[in-house]
Amino acid sequence: MSMVIVGGGLAAANAAKELRDRDYPGPVTVVAAESHLPYERPPLSKGILLGKAGPDDAVVNPQEWYAEQEVDLRTGTRAESVDLEARTVTLAGGEQLSYERLLLATGATPRTLSSFEASSLPVTTLRTLEDSLALKERLDRDLLIVGAGWIGLEVASAAVQAGGRVTIVDPAAQPLLAALGPEVGALFAELHRGHGVDLRLETSVEAAAGDLVRLSDGHELSPDLVVVGIGAVPDDSLARDAGLDVDGGVLVDASLRTSDPHVLAAGDVAVHDHPVLGRRIRVEHWDTAIHQGRHAARVMLGDEAPYDRQPYFYTDQYDMGMEYVGSVGPDGYDDVEISGSGLVEGLQVVWKRGGTVVAVMQANDWDAMDSLRARLGGA
Numbered sequence: 001m002s003m004v005i006v007g008g009g010l011a012a013a014n015a016a017k018e019l020r021d022r023d024y025p026g027p028v029t030v031v032a033a034e035s036h037l038p039y040e041r042p043p044l045s046k047g048i049l050l051g052k053a054g055p056d057d058a059v060v061n062p063q064e065w066y067a068e069q070e071v072d073l074r075t076g077t078r079a080e081s082v083d084l085e086a087r088t089v090t091l092a093g094g095e096q097l098s099y100e101r102l103l104l105a106t107g108a109t110p111r112t113l114s115s116f117e118a119s120s121l122p123v124t125t126l127r128t129l130e131d132s133l134a135l136k137e138r139l140d141r142d143l144l145i146v147g148a149g150w151i152g153l154e155v156a157s158a159a160v161q162a163g164g165r166v167t168i169v170d171p172a173a174q175p176l177l178a179a180l181g182p183e184v185g186a187l188f189a190e191l192h193r194g195h196g197v198d199l200r201l202e203t204s205v206e207a208a209a210g211d212l213v214r215l216s217d218g219h220e221l222s223p224d225l226v227v228v229g230i231g232a233v234p235d236d237s238l239a240r241d242a243g244l245d246v247d248g249g250v251l252v253d254a255s256l257r258t259s260d261p262h263v264l265a266a267g268d269v270a271v272h273d274h275p276v277l278g279r280r281i282r283v284e285h286w287d288t289a290i291h292q293g294r295h296a297a298r299v300m301l302g303d304e305a306p307y308d309r310q311p312y313f314y315t316d317q318y319d320m321g322m323e324y325v326g327s328v329g330p331d332g333y334d335d336v337e338i339s340g341s342g343l344v345e346g347l348q349v350v351w352k353r354g355g356t357v358v359a360v361m362q363a364n365d366w367d368a369m370d371s372l373r374a375r376l377g378g379a
Contacts, residue, residue: 001026003300004089004097006079006238007105008032010040010286011267013060014293015103015300020069022301028071029097031089035076036129037063042286044132045151046316049139049158055129082242084260101262101300104239104250105293108232108268108284113146116226119208123226126151139164141224144213146205148175150315151229153192157317160195167198167223169205169215181328181351183336184361187343188317195318232284234269247271249282254306256296264299266292275306276377277327285313310376320344321366325373326351326359333358340365348372355379 003019003026005012016030032038039058047053066073078092082102089097110125124131135155139162145152148170156166172178174185175192192199206216214220234249245251245259249271256264256272267289271282288311295307314323320343333351340347340363347363350372356379360372 001100004099005030005103008034010289011105011293013038015297018294018297033078045154104265106235115205144223145227147229169203264296266296287312322363324361
């Protein structure tokens, strides 16, 4: 029985490791489009940008691990197509790999903005190791960041600490509004403004030409660099072209199987039928990539258990670290409990809907996470 994993990120690397940790003796092939060893992405907007970590620190398994474990790692290689009936993956160049089980961990690609097509300004996103290393060298300049989400705020934090001057624009009323709601979003706005960030909310890029950017609030600026952080699109083209069910990502059941029982999907690309949340969810975070990758490997080996881990994510900004578990979801929340002195001083947040806890968060209160997590699903 041959296992093929398509992807070069955290989910793919953890799936390969889990297969060997479970003593699977057969062939394992990992097909990674990037030329690097499979790596995790959080350091790209955290430690690497801050100069506290290097590229090797982001690697999941070292080169020698693949050799020792007899995992055939194909870096710099793109999977071009999947034949579900023949159970083959065709690589760029025409080589075909046969599989008994296939895991798609193809990740996502950053959204871009057409607004800057007429501009002479350098514009970047932050998704790859090359993006992070190039951005690190320009953090001490005038930056315009489009998007006040996780990536935008983490880049802003790194830039301020590097001596940069930062303007952020976002059409929402508060940073992280969709994820955290207006109450906690306002605290993040205060955090960044307190560090000198020119945070312009309910504002968008109206036009850009030459080196000038005009915002919808009338403000004009000429940044040295534009960083676009407006989310990512799941890279589900391989699955779609193969005939698998897709809808904003690859649709998978509770156990991470796709519409073909021999094919699974995990990480950023997977739209998971979550058995606890009772709805589909796609999560672009470090913890999900790790644990879905491991779970998918176990299912590839015959495990029937559903993946029921609640979404978890974290962020580091300035001298504040935060953890969040759960998911408010499209139905929102009707009550939020905030206790503590502030994001830096220490904070706990509990979101409820209908009296039930649907999400929890701590900021700089590291001993609180276990007790907060225990409240999920309770009153």
